[in-house]
Amino acid sequence: MNAVLDFIAAIGRAAFALIRSAGAIALFALEGLSHAVRPPFYWRVFGVALLDTGFLSLPVVALTALFSGGVIALQSYTGFAQYHAQSAIASIVVLSVTRELGPVLAGLMVAGRVGAAMAAEIGTMRVTDQIDALTTLRTSPMKYLVTPRLLAGVIALPLLVVVADILGVAGGFTVATAKLGFSPTAYITATLNAVKTSDITVGLVKAAVFGFLIALMGCYQGYNSRGGAEGVGSATTSAVVSASILVLAFDYLLTDLFFAQ
Amino acid sequence: MMEQTPPPSPVPASAVPKIRIRGLYKSFGNKHVLNGVDLDVPAGTSFVIIGGSGTGKSVLLRCILGLITPDAGTIEIDGKNVLSASRREREVILGEIGMLFQNGALFDSLTVWENVAFGLLAPEARRHSDAHPRLTRAQARVRAGEILAQVGLDASVGDLSPSELSGGMQKRVGLARAIADRPDILFFDEPTTGLDPIMGAVIDGLIVDCVKRLGSTAIAITHDMASAQRIGDEAAMLYQGKLVWQGPASSLMNSGNPLVDQFTHGRREGPITMELRR
Numbered sequence: 001m002n003a004v005l006d007f008i009a010a011i012g013r014a015a016f017a018l019i020r021s022a023g024a025i026a027l028f029a030l031e032g033l034s035h036a037v038r039p040p041f042y043w044r045v046f047g048v049a050l051l052d053t054g055f056l057s058l059p060v061v062a063l064t065a066l067f068s069g070g071v072i073a074l075q076s077y078t079g080f081a082q083y084h085a086q087s088a089i090a091s092i093v094v095l096s097v098t099r100e101l102g103p104v105l106a107g108l109m110v111a112g113r114v115g116a117a118m119a120a121e122i123g124t125m126r127v128t129d130q131i132d133a134l135t136t137l138r139t140s141p142m143k144y145l146v147t148p149r150l151l152a153g154v155i156a157l158p159l160l161v162v163v164a165d166i167l168g169v170a171g172g173f174t175v176a177t178a179k180l181g182f183s184p185t186a187y188i189t190a191t192l193n194a195v196k197t198s199d200i201t202v203g204l205v206k207a208a209v210f211g212f213l214i215a216l217m218g219c220y221q222g223y224n225s226r227g228g229a230e231g232v233g234s235a236t237t238s239a240v241v242s243a244s245i246l247v248l249a250f251d252y253l254l255t256d257l258f259f260a261q
Numbered sequence: 262m263m264e265q266t267p268p269p270s271p272v273p274a275s276a277v278p279k280i281r282i283r284g285l286y287k288s289f290g291n292k293h294v295l296n297g298v299d300l301d302v303p304a305g306t307s308f309v310i311i312g313g314s315g316t317g318k319s320v321l322l323r324c325i326l327g328l329i330t331p332d333a334g335t336i337e338i339d340g341k342n343v344l345s346a347s348r349r350e351r352e353v354i355l356g357e358i359g360m361l362f363q364n365g366a367l368f369d370s371l372t373v374w375e376n377v378a379f380g381l382l383a384p385e386a387r388r389h390s391d392a393h394p395r396l397t398r399a400q401a402r403v404r405a406g407e408i409l410a411q412v413g414l415d416a417s418v419g420d421l422s423p424s425e426l427s428g429g430m431q432k433r434v435g436l437a438r439a440i441a442d443r444p445d446i447l448f449f450d451e452p453t454t455g456l457d458p459i460m461g462a463v464i465d466g467l468i469v470d471c472v473k474r475l476g477s478t479a480i481a482i483t484h485d486m487a488s489a490q491r492i493g494d495e496a497a498m499l500y501q502g503k504l505v506w507q508g509p510a511s512s513l514m515n516s517g518n519p520l521v522d523q524f525t526h527g528r529r530e531g532p533i534t535m536e537l538r539r
Contacts, residue, residue, distance in 0.1 A: 001520075039384075040384035040385060042384075048370075058283065090495075107291045119368075121370070122368070125368075128364060128366060129362045129363070129364065129366035130366050130367075130368055130369070131368075131397060132323070132326075132328050132362070133360070133362060133366040133368070133438075135326070135327070135355070136326055136355065136358065136359075136360040136437075137379050137380045137383060137384065138352055138356055138380065138385055139327075139385050140385060143385065261449050
């Protein structure tokens with residue numbers, strides 16, 4: 001009997017801890033966003049964050065999208081050839097890339113690259129008193145460190161996804177025409193016929209949400225890190241893991257919201 | 262248990278001390294770090310607080326700065342209770358304080374001159390400062406060079422990154438940042454920790470010069486006795502969360518208080534017992 005009660009108590013404690021964490025993250029996000037509409041605004045910090053999140057993530061996102069588009073073309077050809085449905089490859093590639101793979105892969109890549117960097121930088125600032133130093137210099141750490149990064153995430157991810165969409169389709173096109181013998185004109189026509197504006201815009205909305213979540217988890221974990229180098233390491237790991245899980249979870253929720261009939 | 266000298270009032274009752282602390286308590290879980298601290302620091306005084314590691318010296322400073330909220334007590338600066346002040350009032354009070362952190366706490370992502378001029382450029386910092394309007398980056402850079410010269414550093418150091426500086430230089434840059442806005446109050450958290458004795462003496466000399474030049478009130482916390490005597494006019498010892506002795510810094514080595522004597526002379530035997538697990 002006691003073992004059962006202990007088990008239930010353990011589940012209860014875990015549930016309370018999860019709720020407490022969710023509440024703390026929500027309050028952190030609200031405070032971060034509230035500074036976006038209250039001047040002053042740190043444009044220079046925002047510019048650096050935008051450069052870090054967007055431009056410097058371009059190579060990894062571009063390569064991921066390019067190869068993913070090629071892989072989808074190859075895999076769908078292999079599968080669809082059995083049913084003589086190879087002509088659907090162009091639409092499969094463009095819909096997969098714009099609706100799902102572009103935002104999700106870009107999100108996961110940026111979570112690994114930028115989310116980790118944000119957590120490590122802010123975490124190091126926390127454990128070396130730099131965040132306290134900001135306060136003593138009458139600068140709100142939330143306004144200076146968190147808000148510019150949240151906004152940079154929201155803006156940079158959709159821009160990256162535009163590039164990822166183009167390169168993903170280009171990857172599929174290259175494989176389909178160079179390796180599988182498709183006509184370039186027919187492939188492009190099929191692609192344009194398959195894709196709708198809403199496919200692209202929903203992908204971009206997803207990207208903006210993912211960008212926010214990645215920056216939020218990076219900032220939150222870094223801001224609340226404790227205990228020196230080990231604490232910063234844990235914060236970095238937590239930022240990447242939690243951001244990746246949230247990207248996938250919100251991808252499902254947004255897909256259900258926008259595409260479920 | 263042990264003889265404890267209550268802190269004498271260093272100023273007449275009618276005078277308002279620059280910093281006045283009454284009944285300050287702070288606990289972290291079961292650990293009672295501050296256990297009823299009473300302290301008066303008169304304007305223009307350089308006050309040193311000594312005490313062993315983990316006795317709450319840094320916590321006391323952080324409570325005054327508003328970085329930690331105490332459980333109970335009052336902290337008054339110029340007669341205003343910091344703890345009950347509005348956000349704007351607290352920003353104004355913070356504007357009067359400069360802080361040199363133990364490890365410098367320089368911003369890694371900025372150059373040295375940007376660190377020094379941070380408070381001069383920060384829009385939030387200038388919001389309530391009519392006396393010192395916000396500078397342009399060019400003006401701030403020139404001003405940072407002047408301040409670096411005051412702490413014995415060449416203006417060319419301004420273009421370096423903090424990671425390119427030695428420990429002593431980082432402390433000097435931290436000091437330059439702390440005095441950049443000409444604060445009324447300066448706090449020094451272990452200013453000589455990690456430095457060799459000569460560099461420690463150099464930093465102490467710079468601190469004394471800066472405090473005198475600005476006419477500031479200073480509180481330094483340290484367990485470096487040589488530093489305490491060089492920096493301080495007045496001194497006090499924090500032990501078990503309370504101030505157990507207060508007197509002239511020059512009498513630290515012969516205070517007559519067994520706790521202070523054991524600490525300042527580094528004796529193993531005495532009323533202070535270290536909790537060592539064997």
